[in-house]
Each structure stands twice: as C-alpha cells, then as structure tokens.
Amino acid sequence: MSLVETPYLTSIQVGLVKxxxxxxxxxxxxxxxxxxxxxxxxxxxxxxxxxxxxxxxxADLRHHGGPEKAVLAYxxxxxxxxxxxxxxxxxxxxxxxxxxxxVGQTESSVCIGDTYGVGDAIVxxxxxxQPCWKLSRRWRIKDLALxxxxxxxxxxxxxxxxxxxxxxxxxxVLINRPYPQWTVMRANETMHHRTTSRDQVAELAExxxxxxxxxxTLTNRASRGIRVDTKPRLIGENE
Numbered sequence: 733m734s735l736v737e738t739p740y741l742t743s744i745q746v747g748l749v750k751x752x753x754x755x756x757x758x759x760x761x762x763x764x765x766x767x768x769x770x771x772x773x774x775x776x777x778x779x780x781x782x783x784x785x786x787x788x789x790x791a792d793l794r795h796h797g798g799p800e801k802a803v804l805a806y807x808x809x810x811x812x813x814x815x816x817x818x819x820x821x822x823x824x825x826x827x828x829x830x831x832x833x834x835v836g837q838t839e840s841s842v843c844i845g846d847t848y849g850v851g852d853a854i855v856x857x858x859x860x861x862q863p864c865w866k867l868s869r870r871w872r873i874k875d876l877a878l879x880x881x882x883x884x885x886x887x888x889x890x891x892x893x894x895x896x897x898x899x900x901x902x903x904x905v906l907i908n909r910p911y912p913q914w915t916v917m918r919a920n921e922t923m924h925h926r927t928t929s930r931d932q933v934a935e936l937a938e939x940x941x942x943x944x945x946x947x948x949t950l951t952n953r954a955s956r957g958i959r960v961d962t963k964p965r966l967i968g969e970n971e
Contacts, residue, residue: 852896
C-alpha cells in the first residue's frame with residue numbers, strides 16, 4: 733500500500749557525464765573517474781524517452797542505463813534518516829543518483845511489474861537498484877553503497893512503456909499491479925540478504941516483467957542450488 737493516497741514526483745534530476753579526479757593522486761578517492769552521478773533538478777517539463785530522460789546520461793553503458801534502467805527512482809521518505817545518519821542535513825534530492833525522487837512510495841510498497849502513468853508517459857518497475865561504488869565515491873564515504881544495500885533502501889528502476897513529457901509534482905497513477913506479492917524489498921531480500929529456498933528464488937526468476945539480467949542470475953542460482961550471498965555485491969548501475 734502506498735504511503736500517501738497518490739504518490740508523486742517531488743523532484744526530477746538529470747546529469748551528463750563528468751570526468752573528475754587527478755592523475756596519480758595519493759588518495760584513491762581523488763583519482764580520475766567518469767560518472768553521470770552528479771544530477772541537478774529540473775523545474776519544467778522534460779522528455780522521457782525509452783532509455784533516458786532528456787539531458788541524462790551514464791558513463792559506463794556496459795552496466796548502466798538502457799531500456800531496463802531508463803529511470804532510477806528513490807523514496808523521499810528515506811532522506812531524513814540518511815541526513816541524520818550521514819550528518820549532512822543539506823543532503824539534496826538526487827544524492828543517491830536518482831532521476832525521480834518520489835513521495836508516497838518505498839521499496840516495501842512498490843512491486844516488480846507495477847505500471848504507472850506519470851505525465852504523458854507510462855513506466856513500469858523492472859528491478860531493484862543495486863548500489864554502485866560510485867555512490868561511495870560521490871560522497872567520499874567508503875561503505876555508503878554497502879549501507880544502502882544492507883538497509884534495503886536501494887531505490888528501483890523503471891522501464892518506459894510510453895514516451896512522453898514528465899514534470900515535477902505530477903502524480904504516479906497506478907495502472908496495473910500484476911505481482912503484489914513481489915515488492916522491491918522482497919526481491920532485494922531474495923537476491924542479497926538471506927538464504928532462501930530454491931522455490932522462492934525460482935519464483936522471482938520466472939516473473940516475466942523482471943529485468944532480464946535479474947532473471948538470468950536467479951535462474952542460474954536456482955538451477956545450481958547456490959545459496960544467496962549475505963555479503964552485498966557492488967556493481968555499477970545508472971552512474
């Protein structure tokens with residue numbers, strides 16, 4: 733169930749790729765890297781295409797972006813706790829690399845395959861977000877990506893079913909919820925946080941609206957009887 737009657741976009745952020753750092757810097761945090769993590773808010777309507785918002789790009793297209801990860805969403809409800817925990821009261825929306833900061837939804841209320849109308853567009857939840865090491869580097873907190881994954885406050889990705897203009901403050905109107913039993917939180921737990929039965933892993937893997945990369949990983953795990961890792965894996969996504 734949503735946290736408010738109708739969730740909405742409180743903020744939209746986009747960012748192009750930047751090259752940062754200094755060659756041979758003594759601190760690894762200061763060495764050269766490329767990222768699209770630094771995102772700025774937009775105030776007016778913006779075009780949402782099949783793979784990106786206009787003006788938004790990713791540095792590493794092997795792991796980031798594409799149709800299954802066209803938009804990263806993150807819950808505004810998480811920000812007060814993070815601001816306190818990270819001792820950064822000014823932590824802005826977009827701090828976790830998200831394009832959509834959403835009021836009224838969290839990982840426990842959003843489900844795989846949820847389809848929403850927002851502005852002129854139609855979007856569908858494809859998978860949970862797996863935090864990238866670049867989140868840690870952006871805020872110079874070595875274990876921040878691990879903290880995010882362990883808390884389950886990861887965010888989630890949308891694929892775009894219908895392109896169109898979207899605007900901050902617009903509602904996310906639920907059109908269809910085919911898998912109410914598979915919240916983003918439960919999918920995260922099945923992938924990362926505890927040893928689960930093969931049946932549960934296989935059930936998640938068989939969801940046709942789950943992103944293909946998650947389906948492959950989980951199908952392989954179920955078929956081989958591999959136990960779910962309790963140590964989070966950090967990969968690059970949407971940065």
